[in-house]
Amino acid sequence: MNEILQIGANALPELASFLLRPAISQVFVLTDANTHRLCYPLLAPYLPEQHTVLELPAGEEAKTLASCETVWSALTEHRADRFAVLVNLGGGVITDLGGFCAALYKRGIRFVQVPTTLLAQVDASVGGKTGVDFLGFKNQLGVFQEPAGVFIEPRFLQTLDPRQLKSGYAEIVKHSLIADAAAFEEQRRTGMFVDDWTATIEASVALKQGIVAQDPLEAGPRKLLNFGHTVGHALESYLLTQPGREILHGEAVAAGIICEAWLSVQRGLLSAAELDQVETFLFSVFEKVHFVSLETDAIAEYALQDKKNSGATINCTLLEGIGRGVYDQPVTLHDVAESLRYYHRL
Numbered sequence: 503m504n505e506i507l508q509i510g511a512n513a514l515p516e517l518a519s520f521l522l523r524p525a526i527s528q529v530f531v532l533t534d535a536n537t538h539r540l541c542y543p544l545l546a547p548y549l550p551e552q553h554t555v556l557e558l559p560a561g562e563e564a565k566t567l568a569s570c571e572t573v574w575s576a577l578t579e580h581r582a583d584r585f586a587v588l589v590n591l592g593g594g595v596i597t598d599l600g601g602f603c604a605a606l607y608k609r610g611i612r613f614v615q616v617p618t619t620l621l622a623q624v625d626a627s628v629g630g631k632t633g634v635d636f637l638g639f640k641n642q643l644g645v646f647q648e649p650a651g652v653f654i655e656p657r658f659l660q661t662l663d664p665r666q667l668k669s670g671y672a673e674i675v676k677h678s679l680i681a682d683a684a685a686f687e688e689q690r691r692t693g694m695f696v697d698d699w700t701a702t703i704e705a706s707v708a709l710k711q712g713i714v715a716q717d718p719l720e721a722g723p724r725k726l727l728n729f730g731h732t733v734g735h736a737l738e739s740y741l742l743t744q745p746g747r748e749i750l751h752g753e754a755v756a757a758g759i760i761c762e763a764w765l766s767v768q769r770g771l772l773s774a775a776e777l778d779q780v781e782t783f784l785f786s787v788f789e790k791v792h793f794v795s796l797e798t799d800a801i802a803e804y805a806l807q808d809k810k811n812s813g814a815t816i817n818c819t820l821l822e823g824i825g826r827g828v829y830d831q832p833v834t835l836h837d838v839a840e841s842l843r844y845y846h847r848l
């Protein structure tokens with residue numbers, strides 16, 4: 503587990519105290535073009551006077567080894583030593599990529615996460631999964647490495663695009679579906695009409711941390727957190743290869759949740775009425791993801807690279823009830839394609 507977790511108005515003051523520790527030689531702040539412009543001004547008063555800002559292009563397309571080389575080159579040019587700290591200021595792309603860069607630079611320097619999207623605040627900044635996409639596969643290269651601290655300031659969300667806010671909401675719903683039926687009921691009741699996200703972020707982070715603590719390296723129960731991702735990552739990876747058909751991670755996960763809930767019904771684990779609740783709720787928040795039937799097999803093929811697989815077996819996380827995930831459920835490539843066909847017909 504990371505040393506420090508702060509959520510709310512104290513987060514940035516706590517980060518400031520952390521960065522004043524004498525054992526820190528240099529502070530680097532990793533941003534993307536948007537977080538540099540929109541989030542850095544809020545963070546800057548809490549940084550030591552001497553710090554270096556690095557900027558990458560925004561978006562999933564920048565989650566590459568080439569971007570890591572940019573970061574490693576800058577650290578090297580600035581003679582960063584092992585006592586340097588990398589502050590990752592951004593959404594899940596920056597927190598995943600920055601964590602990966604820090605874990606590998608000189609075999610590891612400390613990093614802290616300052617997540618600025620809802621998705622990164624409730625999910626990506628917590629739990630120590632870091633990495634980048636490779637050869638078109640999501641997070642194909644990465645390491646498990648916990649940050650020295652996670653500092654979550656919900657005020658960053660004030661500049662976030664509503665579509666990005668929804669994307670993060672998909673991971674919140676995922677958390678409820680795998681482990682908290684009452685929270686899902688509450689979400690069905692209130693929808694996304696939330697004024698202050700702090701309590702929702704606290705609950706989602708606590709739920710994720712509880713699962714990660716049992717299984718940090720994803721040998722077992724952590725696979726629950728991957729619900730919706732066998733199909734979701736396949737859709738996301740496929741659409742990333744299609745110019746002009748951008749999909750956000752959470753949008754792909756929302757579609758993946760419907761597909762995997764349908765697979766749960768086919769296995770006799772979930773009732774048709776429960777599937778209907780999940781579908782109706784998700785379609786009240788998310789647009790349907792468009793693809794044509796001819797693309798279904800090509801999308802499904804990406805599931806063959808899912809990290810939960812063993813050999814040729816695709817191991818999916820399914821639901822055995824609302825609020826009760828179940829992992830290591832073998833499904834075939836045909837099953838994955840059928841679930842996408844079901845989604846396509848909706």
Ligand SMILES: NC(=O)c1ccc[n+]([C@@H]2O[C@H](COP(=O)([O-])OP(=O)(O)OC[C@H]3O[C@@H](n4cnc5c(N)ncnc54)[C@H](O)[C@@H]3O)[C@@H](O)[C@H]2O)c1
Pocket residue numbers: 534535536537540541560561562565592593594595596598618619620621622625626627628629630631632640641658659660661662663666669670673750751752
């Ligand atoms: N490590 C994990 O456990 C984990 C969990 C979930 C998702 N992820 C990864 O996270 C990534 C998605 O993260 P994301 O949805 O945050 O995307 P992102 O990092 O691409 O951020 C989304 C967009 O919002 C902009 N942005 C960020 N903060 C902003 C703010 N406060 N105001 C205005 N604009 C802002 C960014 O510049 C970007 O354009 C995916 O690569 C996914 O694989 C990782």
Ligand SMILES: O=C(O)C(=O)C[C@@H](O)[C@H](O)[C@H](O)COP(=O)(O)O
Pocket residue numbers: 625629631640641673720724727728731735809
């Ligand atoms: O923390 C986890 O474990 C998760 O699976 C959280 C997911 O929401 C996240 O998208 C994660 O990056 C997926 O990891 P991967 O191992 O499927 O690449």
Ligand SMILES: [Zn+2]
Pocket residue numbers: 625673731751755
């Ligand atoms: Zn995810």
